[in-house]
Amino acid sequence: MxxxxxxxxxxxxxxxxxxxxxxxxxxxxxxxxxxxxxxxxxxxxxxxxxxxxxxxxxxxxxxxxxxxxxxxxxxxxxxxxxxxxxxxxxxxxxxxxxxxxxxxxxxxxxxxxxxxxxxxxxxxxxxxxxxxxxxxxxxxxxxxxxxxxxxxxxxxxxxxxxxxxxxxxxxxxxxxxxxxxxxxxxxxxxxxxxxxxxxxxxxxxGSTMVLASSLFEYYQVEKLISIADMAAAMTIEATRGELDALDSRIHEANNLFAEQETAQILAEFLKGTEWCTPEGRQRLGEFSPRVQDAVSIRSTAQVHGAIKDVLQYVKSILVREMNASKDNPLIFTDGVKFESLSGGNYHAAHLSYALDFMGIVLTDMAIISERRSARLLDPIMSYGLPANLIAGAGLNTGFALVHANATALVSEMRILTTPASVGSIPSKGNQEDHNSMAMTGVRKLMNMIDYAHQVLAIELLLSAQAIDLIAENMDGLAMGKGTTILHRWIRQSIEPMWEDRYILADLQKMISFVESGEILKQFKIVSPV
Missing domain, CATH: 1.10.275.10 (Fumarase/aspartase (N-terminal domain))
Structure with missing residues (x-):
């Protein structure tokens, strides 16, 4: 811009x-x-x-x-x-x-x-x-x-x-x-x-600082859910997922618009993939029909779509709040005389609820991302990817400890999802005997957004590595249109790891890409939020 x-x-x-x-x-x-x-x-x-x-x-x-x-x-x-x-x-x-x-x-x-x-x-x-x-x-x-x-x-x-x-x-x-x-x-x-x-x-x-924080946090979360779609598409590609789960008929039958849009976004990223076909799956020895994937893969559109529905509600709260009189007392006029009325428009109950809602769905976004990442490390769950996403496992440990970060971050996020909005403590001699505690929600969500950036960065780093490890097996078969662009963009700055090296620097670089939103600039994603 x-x-x-x-x-x-x-x-x-x-x-x-x-x-x-x-x-x-x-x-x-x-x-x-x-x-x-x-x-x-x-x-x-x-x-x-x-x-x-x-x-x-x-x-x-x-x-x-x-x-x-x-x-x-x-x-x-x-x-x-x-x-x-x-x-x-x-x-x-x-x-x-x-x-x-x-x-x-x-x-x-x-x-x-x-x-x-x-x-x-x-x-x-x-x-x-x-x-x-x-x-x-x-x-x-x-x-x-x-x-x-x-x-x-x-x-x-x-x-x-x-x-x-x-x-x-x-x-x-x-x-x-x-x-x-x-x-x-x-x-x-x-x-x-x-x-x-x-x-x-x-x-x-008026709860102006809470609103400002909520808007800035929503601005960040809105980007995060789009990045989550991208990370999920990369993992589906890397695991040669079953694309029937993205069939528009399934999502139209569920009658949820954000879910339908999410399935369309994922399908667009994977458009043209030959990896996610029976032929692609056979390249790693999978000769029986897959039938369906695990829930973290198969239901990504449903979960991400539900998250976006909640975010749409949160956005409606924030937009109304931006153009509202948040003060006490307020002055009114009938055109002739003025009247001062004392009330409670300063109360941030709805903002506090909205912040708690954002924290809950952000945590679930991280939970399903961590589960997708975990599948990439396991040769059984990934249908043939090398253990820990490294050749010569044993001598090399690979990405097991990188993924352990996602587990730790999700654990902290789960604790932080405890609602602030039900934590009212009276103050000021009981004149303020009900408080929204919305600022607690703000401060919690700041940390949760940081953690979610890191969890998604881990999934992107692992899925890119998985693609490189099986690229030779998949020689002659095309990847999806969007996943190809995303993988190439990541590899412009971060090289694949063929044997153990100090990988923290690569992880930190991937986190910075996610935090800055740079990774989104490679695509025009139409998101329902």
Whole structure:
């Protein structure tokens, strides 16, 4: 994707997943508010200014304190100090920082939410947030602290950077330091901007960091399932699998669209293969009809298709969340008068469930990949491949320990699939007595994605090796169209192993191909997710 002269206009209502992908892949994109959003934000902000002048209404977070301090009055003359105190008291996150891609996404998403107007902030406040984003000043945001009922702690760290507080940390052009110093380097005045009434709460309320993380993780998982299709096709080729399992009639009868699409993708990769025929199987001494393969081979389309169905549901949640008012309180108008209503739109229950769902299906994707890899190592299960995928087994150990990594990774992923969404622990004097714990889901899924990259890389490395080991036996028979391209691409960078060598470097290279998505660029895969 080319990124030259790209701009993204926010209106609070039309942010799409395609625009999110473009924003992730093109860091130079400049973001601005639409003219309609500017007028809408000004209109709603007028209500907050009027309420402050009247000095009569008790409005949570505007004229009152926060949490259990909701019964304490905040005077109009204390508003500036109140806004700054909110950031100082809430910016207490711990642990490692989020990746910059996620923080950039959070800044974009929060600006889009605020552009809807219901939060009652000033246009200047949103433009300040976008100024940092467009200039490349990215706050350093710790991962631990949010309970998934508003990302108060992480977003407060962004707030400190917005106002140029020395307590804030940020990155700018690869340099990490105090936000006030880095704002100066980016030609942004660190002392010019002060938050007004309601604006600090409007920034930190809503589960924005959870949403940003969920979107970035979904973006990665969407690529992973496409790579899983490719790895499965390579293993089917290497084991000379029975292609009847991909017959479109089987999948049409099952009435699941994503499964039908997956079977079509696998069939396209294997189109033209002569290895997966009775003649191909006979080359390694298999003279009786195969009839059908084991479930990990025969039901790949069903399992991968089911995973994609879940991911489609997750995507629908994320897209709706991107264009929703995630704040408390929210301001509404009937065209004549304004009303402030307190509610719970900040709660990330649906995001927490979605994160758990992604973790579950990602783990099962890794489980079936590991099972396919295991078959490649066994001469019986692979129908004649050399033991441990090495010639001269005994003197050479081959790929047994490479595969052991997949077993270990799947074991860890199984533990991580324990749902975070049912782990609510009350906090803040029981004012927040139900928490989604969505940030726990975010942090678990980060690890699971890393592990899944490695499991798929192992299957690709092993299946490529298997193909090389029997290529001489299969001389004169064609491989599938897609598997031929994929195998050749892998072999441009990673040589087959004819006897034991230090194979970790090759495995790490294969993992980097999967993590970067480079391997996907060799194909135009139309995925149902």
């Amino acid at each position: 080319t990124c030259e002269s790209k701009n993204l206009i926010l209106d609070g209502y039309s942010l799409s997943y395609d625009k999110i992908v473009e924003f992730i892949e093109c860091p130079s994109i400049q973001v601005a508010l639409s003219a309609a959003a500017i007028e809408r934000v000004k209109h709603y902000r007028s209500a907050v200014d009027q309420w402050l002048l009247e000095d009569k209404k008790a409005i949570y977070g505007v004229t009152t304190g926060l949490g259990k301090l909701k019964d304490y009055v905040v005077d109009e003359h204390d508003q500036n100090a109140f806004q700054h105190n909110i950031f100082l008291s809430h910016a207490v996150g711990l642990g490692p920082d989020f990746p910059e891609q996620i923080v950039r996404l959070a800044m974009l998403l929060r600006a889009n939410v605020l552009a809807r107007g219901h939060s009652g902030v000033r246009v200047e406040m949103i433009e300040r947030l976008l100024l940092l984003l467009n200039k490349g000043v990215i706050p350093c945001v710790p991962q631990i602290g949010s309970l998934g009922v508003g990302d108060l702690q992480p977003m407060a760290h962004i707030g400190l950077c917005m106002v140029g507080a020395p307590e804030g940390r940020a990155c700018y052009k690869g340099e990490e330091g105090r936000s006030n110093a880095l704002l100066k380097k980016a030609n942004i005045n660190p002392v010019q901007f002060k938050m007004k009434a309601k604006e600090a709460l409007a920034l930190i309320d």
